Amino acid sequence: MKFVWGLMAALLIPTWATAAGSESDAGTSYGKFVGEVVAKWGPDGRTMELMQPFTYIDGAGAHWNAPAGSVVDGASIPRAAWSFIGGPYEGKYRKASVIHDVACDEKARPWQDVHRAFYHAMLLEGNDPFTAKVMYGAVYLGGPRWEQKKVIAKVPYAKLDSTLREIYADARSRQESVRTEVLRMPGSNANVPDGQVGIGGPQEQDDRTLIVSFISTPVEIDEQEFKRLQAFVKNNNPSLEEIENFQP
Numbered sequence: 001m002k003f004v005w006g007l008m009a010a011l012l013i014p015t016w017a018t019a020a021g022s023e024s025d026a027g028t029s030y031g032k033f034v035g036e037v038v039a040k041w042g043p044d045g046r047t048m049e050l051m052q053p054f055t056y057i058d059g060a061g062a063h064w065n066a067p068a069g070s071v072v073d074g075a076s077i078p079r080a081a082w083s084f085i086g087g088p089y090e091g092k093y094r095k096a097s098v099i100h101d102v103a104c105d106e107k108a109r110p111w112q113d114v115h116r117a118f119y120h121a122m123l124l125e126g127n128d129p130f131t132a133k134v135m136y137g138a139v140y141l142g143g144p145r146w147e148q149k150k151v152i153a154k155v156p157y158a159k160l161d162s163t164l165r166e167i168y169a170d171a172r173s174r175q176e177s178v179r180t181e182v183l184r185m186p187g188s189n190a191n192v193p194d195g196q197v198g199i200g201g202p203q204e205q206d207d208r209t210l211i212v213s214f215i216s217t218p219v220e221i222d223e224q225e226f227k228r229l230q231a232f233v234k235n236n237n238p239s240l241e242e243i244e245n246f247q248p
Helices: 079-085 091-106 111-124 129-142 157-173 223-236 240-244
Strands: 032-034 039-041 048-050 054-057 063-066 148-155 177-184 208-215
Touching (some): 032 111, 054 111, 079 129, 079 223, 091 129, 129 240, 157 177, 157 208, 223 240
Antiparallel strands (some): 032 054, 039 048, 054 063, 148 208, 177 208
C-alpha cells in the first residue's frame, strides 16, 4: 500500500472532539510517561534507536517499557493513517508510537491490549478523542497482529467436543482462524493431535489440556477505507468496541 504524507487539511474536527472525551472516557486516568524519548537516527536514515529507556504506565498500572537500544520507525501505524496525523516522527503521537512500536515487536502481550495502550497513551499525550479514536481504529483494524496461545487445563473428557465447538464458534465470530492441540493429562501414555479423541480403555476418559492458537489477519486499509473510518468516528463518536467491529 502506498499513501501520501502530509495532513488532510479538508478534514473538519467535530465539536465533540474538543471535549474531555466520550462518556466512557470521562473520569478515566490515562496513566503517565516516565522519562523522555531520546533517540538517534539509524544508518538507514529511516529508523531511530532509543538512547535511554522510556516507559508508559497506563491507568491500570501496567508498565509498557521501551528499553534503551530499541529501534523504532513508526511501522506499527498503518501508512494510511500517516496522511491524517503526519509521519512517524510528527505530531503529538510520537511517544505513543514509540511504545506501540516496541510492544508490537516484542509480541509479549495480546495485540488487542497493545493497541488499546496506544489509544490511551495518545490521549495522555494530548490528542483529542476524535484523533485518538481514528488512530485506534487504524491500528486495531490494520495494524500488526500475532498468534495468541491459550492453555485450557483439566477439560473433562465428556465436555471435550462441546468445548472445542465453543472455541471454534468464538473464533469465527471474531473472524479468526484457530488451531488446537489436545493433550492427555500427565500419566497418560500419548497426546492426541488436533482435537482427535481415541476410543478405548480408562485412559481415554482422562481430563485433557487444550492448547489453542488464535490467528488473526489485519485488514488491508487503503486511503478510501481510512476516510470511511474517519467519517464513521466523526458522525457517531463510537465506543472502542464499536470501532473494533467497524467493517471497512
